Amino acid sequence: MKALLKELQFALNGIPRTKYYYGNDETDTYKLVAKLDAIVSQLPDKPTPFQIYSETMGNKCPLCNSEHIIAHPFNADNLDAWRDVECEECEETWREMFTMTNIDIL
Incomplete structure (x- = not known):
């Protein structure tokens, strides 16, 4: 699970940081990446x-x-x-x- 989230985190880091609208929803990629960073940092590493x-x-x-x-x-x-x-x-x-x-x- 942590590996998957890290891949998503890596992918999101390649997206330009902007606010954009999809329908009526505003999406702020800065906030999205910050939330993902917070989640990933709290997940325990899987023991080897x-x-x-x-x-x-x-x-x-x-x-x-x-x-x-x-x-x-x-x-x-x-x-x-x-x-x-x-x-x-x-x-x-x-x-x-x-x-x-x-x-x-x-």
């Missing part, structure tokens, strides 16, 4: 699959919210590691990706 997945600490499918997921063994290359994960319920597959950002001396 990564945000959903990280909020559950990687314990639920980011698409169907099932806890029935299978994490396969890790693969690694230089400073990166990854593993494929699949959901037994919706049968979707995704890849967890990790990058070393720091070390602790023990």
Whole structure:
């Protein structure tokens, strides 16, 4: 919904700002765009699959919210590691990706 409103907002920004009449109604595009801007700014952004997945600490499918997921063994290359994960319920597959950002001396 927010994406659709943003497209409309973008389209309206290309319209010359004027007052025009359609029948007996006066339309002010300045006011129309201002109202749309106010609506779009109040809509929450849809969380990304990564945000959903990280909020559950990687314990639920980011698409169907099932806890029935299978994490396969890790693969690694230089400073990166990854593993494929699949959901037994919706049968979707995704890849967890990790990058070393720091070390602790023990």
